[in-house]
Amino acid sequence: MTQLIDVPAGLKGVAAAETSIGDVRGAEGFYHYRQYDAAELARGRTFEEAWHLVHAGELPDVAQLAEFAKRTAARRALTPRVARALPAIAELAASDRPLQNLRAAYELVALDQGMKPWLDVSAEDLADQAIVTTAVFPTLVAALYRHSTGKSPVGPREDLGHAANYLYMLDGREPDPARARALETYLISTIDHGFNNSTFTGRVVASSGADLGSAVIAALGALSGPLHGGAPSRVLDMLDEIGTPGRADAWIRGALARGEVIMGFGHPVYRATDPRDILLRQVAEELGSPRLDLAKAVTTSARAAFAELKPGVPLPANVELYAALVLEAAGLPRELFTPTFAVSRVVGWTAHIVEQAGHNKIIRPSARYTGPEPRSGLW
Ligand SMILES: CC(C)(COP(=O)(O)OP(=O)(O)OC[C@H]1O[C@@H](n2cnc3c(N)ncnc32)[C@H](O)[C@@H]1OP(=O)(O)O)[C@@H](O)C(=O)NCCC(=O)NCCS
Missing domain, CATH: 1.10.230.10 (Cytochrome P450-Terp, domain 2)
Incomplete structure (x- = not known):
């Protein structure tokens, strides 16, 4: 009989895996991404710099940042076959369920990208899937929102930063810089936060060798809960x-x-x-x-x-x-708050999925059975 180890309810305080992406020090009221104070990053850096830091492990220099910003901006646009499907999704889930909209639409991106179990994918291709996923999230949220409110989608602009472009795609006009910077600060501050419910969920799914898209969709499901992203x-x-x-x-x-x-x-x-x-x-x-x-x-x-x-x-x-x-105050309607949280947290999710794939052990705990004893004899 397997010896079971009891852990606190909700796995509270249990270190369930190792990570070098970041840490939350609850007693100190401090958290960091790759050793950099996350609140300071949010204050002084761009979203692209923080994204590069979380994924590549270091802040980019000027040339690296220019290359990364160009590479990620180029992946914002939807392919025509995904774009064509969005009105139907927006109609099904309506405007009051935008996170479910995003989940359904992102599934199409994952299909369109031909995402396979990461066990069958090279490290370079997995990293690229992480980039596409993060780059396309704001485009999906904005297009679905505009469809569900009777407006035509506005395509991404490659010359704007991630946050400003998100507001641009929502409103159809270039945002006031103060609003864009406020949103960018929020987005950087919520990129990653230890083994929160959705990040853990994504890692559990990734640990079975599943494709990156499946792990992200599972994380989105976890984020939809009112006690977490809702x-x-x-x-x-x-x-x-x-x-x-x-x-x-x-x-x-x-x-x-x-x-x-x-x-x-x-x-x-x-x-x-x-x-x-x-x-x-x-x-x-x-x-x-x-x-x-x-x-x-x-x-x-x-x-x-x-x-x-x-x-x-x-x-x-x-x-x-x-x-x-x-x-x-940045101008987002309240029904987009949780999808906007997803726009930033997807950086963390995908970094964790890639990290899980880098040294994987399938996550498969046990449960303590508390029902009656099994029946004996014939029943
Ligand atoms: C985030 C949250 C899920 C953490 O839950 P948790 O880990 O169980 O928190 P704790 O163990 O510290 O809770 C201890 C007690 O305080 C209660 N509690 C926690 N947050 C509370 C809140 N916001 N309002 C009232 N009571 C609360 C719990 O119900 C629990 O009570 P109990 O011992 O009588 O069962 C919880 O605080 C919560 O639901 N907050 C409101 C939702 C929210 O803002 N979520 C965003 C999180 S970033």
């Missing part, structure tokens, strides 16, 4: 419901009394501070989000209510509270 739009719904700073206290206490979770608070790893909360609060302030006073009142009320009603449980504001304000 939180930011719900933050705005919550702020709408609360309405004014004076109502925050009563609203939070009422929700906690009903046993509800407060969106934008709590984290499996951060205990005191989520550095993304600090970073994105600053960005929301710089952009002049009209919801700042309300968000601050909610934070103060939540902190007081948690201390009283959930003593001893550290529930810091997480990335989602101010992410919602930044994305809104």
